[in-house]
Amino acid sequence: MASSFLADVLIILAAAVILVPLAERLRVGAVVGYLAAGVIIGPGGLGLIADVEAPQAIGALGVVFLMFTLGLEFTRERLRLTPAGVYGLGIAKVLVTATALATAAAYAGFDWPVAVLIGASLALSSTAIVLPVLGDIGKLTVPMGQLAVTVLLLEDLAVGPILVLVETLGRGDGPLWLALGLAVVKAAAAIAAIVGIGYLLLRPLFRLVAGVRSPELFAGTVLLVALATAGGTELAGLSMAFGGFLAGLLLAETEFRHQVAADVEPFRGLLLGLFFMSVGMSVNTGLLAGQSTTILALAAGLMVAKGLIVLLLAMAFGSPPGRALRLGGMLAQGSELAFVTFGAAAAAGLMEAEEAGVLIAMVAVTMMVTPVAVKAGMRLLTRLERRGVGFAAELAGEVLDVRRHVIIAGYGEIGAIVARMLKAYGVPYVILDLNPERVRRGRASEEPVFFGDATRPEVLQGVCAGDALAVVVATDAPGVAEALAAIRRHQFPELPMIVRGGGEADVAGLRRSGLIPVGQEATDTGLKLTGAVLDLWHDLDGEAPG
Structure with a gap:
């Protein structure tokens, strides 16, 4: 058992070491390298890794630490100063996109309850894909990047109700509205409890640990806080990623945030890479080859539909056209939540296993395409702006002015x-x-x-x-x-x-x-x-x- 585990670890590391530098050399980004490595070594590729559940579970912690470091960049004052229209855009994006996609699923022949589940699952975008891509292209701290981050955070609040929807439809008993209402109340109570405890205990805890002058103990305390908060939000029906963000947000108010960010960085990068590889491992290449036309057409349709919806909504909420266009392209992919909901729906008999497989493959394709498509789109827009076409004046306001300190x-x-x-x-x-x-x-x-x-x-x-x-x-x-x-x-x-x-x-x-x-x-x-x-x-x- 131990030797099998060690062999899996060595295979994963070797694949990453070979393919990630190759992807960087080809200028498609490390995310694509990790995804390709997962496809090659996974069950649908060479079959070197047969069981993907362990890599998926460990890799999910990478998303937690990604959101944790993001939370460290936020403060209560920054959240308070965020325009109301930004929150309105995030809520509208989920509702409008879910409604449009649910209608399309119903038209394709799914029963309305299942169509609503499909629409809600596909309405969300991938935090794990979008944030690293924003960082790679240097847009994480500009207005468009901050807008994308806020929308993704609001989407994480929808995870609980969507999971409740899957469970309630699977059981087929009890009123749906009551289950969703209880989920919302439970989530709100959990957030209030975590925030209250955090404000009371975190600063004294870190002062005590820092006084010991042990870097290892300090790093261990950081991991404890991040993972404990993530576990708490998961128990409340929210995503672990949202819990990671809450932990970071609480520590952002303290004097320890820069050291905390430095200590968590190695764990974040390594585990996030494993998460991307686990996404690649989950791709059913046999199904993709057999129904490639259908899957690729669905993936393209999903990205075009979501991109247009986000573009129009962003402009309606006051974003300039250039920023809205970039935001639409950035949030056009499906979310990792779809792997969970569609798998659970198939297990509960709400849809056929092949239908769930097609939907999961479609989402995986959109996630794999996003890094390449975004970078190509950004390069194209840059060339157009150099020729006087597009939104160059708008870009001038997107550069941070933190200098000469x-x-x-x-x-x-x-x-x-x-x-x-x-x-x-x-x-x-x-x-x-x-x-x-x-x-x-x-x-x-x-x-x-x-x-x-x-x-x-x-x-x-x-x-x-x-x-x-x-x-x-x-x-x-x-x-x-x-x-x-x-x-x-x-x-x-x-x-x-x-x-x-x-x-x-x-x-x-x-x-x-x-x-x-x-x-x-x-x-x-x-x-x-x-x-x-x-x-x-x-x-x-x-x-x-x-």
């Missing part, structure tokens, strides 16, 4: 001096520190202090290092300067990094590493670090601020 590593005596001086000169800054007590004191003084390891590239990316004016290393902890020199060399070659120097030999070594060293006495060092930053500011503006 200073990242201070360490909030001890020197870090505090640097922060005070930068504030006096009006230079924006963010502070990273691994001492939870210093972080707590700083935040109590309304300083932008976050718990995070500045020698982790993921943490630096979380505080927008790519757009920063400089990094100021205000700590003399061993190894920090060397680690930052390596990060600068490989990931941020244009980012100035100003560090505390020592003797002449140390200063020379730091300079050879591409860092900017200054003196050692605390007050003198703090002033010199600040002076070096202001020199950079002066070079950009032509005159020092203030």
Whole structure:
């Protein structure tokens, strides 16, 4: 048993190592590589992996961590400021799309209750596909990307009622409206309980764990919180992915969010890749080959219908045509929920097994096509805009304006001096520190202090290092300067990094590493670090601020 499990793991890893780099070289994206790897090694391909249930179950955690990291980017204030029309678009997208697709299913010969189930299942889009694609093309933080994210979050709230619909239709007893009403009440109570407990316990818990100074324990606590919240929402009839988002949303209000995001990143990437491979494994290639014309026609019809509906609804709710067009293309695929609902419907006798197989294959095709289609569409729109066609003026407003801030590593005596001086000169800054007590004191003084390891590239990316004016290393902890020199060399070659120097030999070594060293006495060092930053500011503006 153990050897069989090990063999499956080795096959999965080998397929990913071979096909994902190939997909990247072909410029179709890693998602397509994972999906293709799953098809090849799965039961419908070479049959190297016979049982796909275990990879599917483990891979689903990748979606949880994906939504968890997304939740870390949100705050209550950000949700409050989201225009009401965005929420209206998400609700309308589910209702209008479900109605249109249910009508089409009824016209195709399905009974109305089953047609409603089909319409509702196909109305949702794939969070697991859309978010990585948005990240790959650099659109996750622009208005179109944020609009897609909000719509996907609202769709996750529909998972519970759809699962209840499957169960109630399968049993054939009890009024449907009562079952759906109870599901909504149960879900609302669960969300309220999770949010309440989270606000009371999460910050004290992470302060306690951070005080132990154990990176392994901190990472374990992050996993515990994310998975426990996901399990709670699943028990309440909602998706595990929505639970992951709730956990991230709660931690987004704390000073630990950047370190949390860095710790969960390796798990997210690995498990999400496994999820995509499990989707590929679920494709019935025999059925796809035998009914390829039907399946491909249904997949194309579904994507065109959903894309048009989203395009028209987005424009109706005030989105410019270019953004609406991109959003329609982004949300045109089916959702991973369809694998569950159609499989359960076939098991309950609500539809034939072959019908369920065709629908599942259709959804899998739309998910596999989306990364390639979106990237090709974006390239086409870019070419048109370069020729003066399309929506170039609209794109100008889609670029984030988070630039020219200073990242201070360490909030001890020197870090505090640097922060005070930068504030006096009006230079924006963010502070990273691994001492939870210093972080707590700083935040109590309304300083932008976050718990995070500045020698982790993921943490630096979380505080927008790519757009920063400089990094100021205000700590003399061993190894920090060397680690930052390596990060600068490989990931941020244009980012100035100003560090505390020592003797002449140390200063020379730091300079050879591409860092900017200054003196050692605390007050003198703090002033010199600040002076070096202001020199950079002066070079950009032509005159020092203030």
